[in-house]
Amino acid sequence: MEKRGLAPIRLKIQIIYTILTNGYLYGYISGKIYKGGMKYACVPGLNCYSCPGALGSCPMGALQNALNEQNLKVPFGVLGFLFFFGSLFGRFVCGFLCPFGLVQDLLHRIPLLKKYKRKRLPFHQVLKYGKYPVLLGLVILGSSVLFTGYVKMPAFCKYLCPSGTLMGALPLMGTNSQLRSLAGGLFGWKLGVLVLLLIVSVMVYRPFCQYLCPLGAIYGWFNRFSLVQIQWTKEACISCGACQNACPLQLTPPEISVSPECIKCGQCIKACPAHCLQYKSMGGNKLNSNDIVTDITEDM
Amino acid sequence: MTYWQKKSSGKKTPPVWAVGLCLGLLFLGLGIYEGDLTAIYKKAVMICLECIGIG
Structure with missing residues (x-):
């Protein structure tokens, strides 16, 4: 892996991935959604399956749909x-393979409201746990016990998901007058949530991912042991703080990659002057030649 | 544990990600058997009214 990591080409990867997974152009023109076989599979990131261009299924939508079944079973x-x-x-998925993450990244690049630009919201240490109540309350419990009439509802999609509003509702309603005529108070609420998040995204780095995304909460649990890791070589670290300054989430070197908040974007790798951070696959028990030399001299 | 101790111990435990990956593949297999993927497909090919703020 190149020393500077993937950070310089991250935006390109995000854009190519988003186009590839939302490339059903006919859907945008006709106001209809793709109905082909690829929708048997879930994509890794939050990607509304009602987006006219979506070629795969959203894992959060699919999870709620499974929990909406009358006979509860393990999905x-x-x-x-x-x-x-x-x-x-x-959470490398969040950094590289999530269309809504890309939208927030692009908004945060806009050189507006510079005075208010910050990486975190106030009370970050408390607010960062917000995604867990969203996962437990709206996705799991909400989808299992809340009803619309006699039918269970996907509560997260219905009341919060901004991806559904941005990538599903707006393009569909733009081309489908029937759907437009049905929009009411609930659509107004969802549009309000979306607009608020988009405005906050200009000032704060990825507010939805940091504080609300239930999929990020799930992938965060995998962060510590996933195959893709950013390895920090403590011995080579000169404690200059460049990585923490460059990290959009202000993580310290011991937190990088293992923290549930780290999206493995690689900005720390790019910033490190001592080259002590690098992408690495986990589980290889790799030791570098210096470790071996140290061991030999200790044995002697 | 030093490099040489690791080398000589002979025990190879699979990395956790590999266990997770195998579990994922097992769950996918079970999901296909149980018809979960068909349920995903059926939901995904209809416009989700809740998702777009209508339902």
């Missing part, structure tokens, strides 16, 4: 996708 299919992507990537 093995969705768990399979989550374990698969989580074990390989952890």
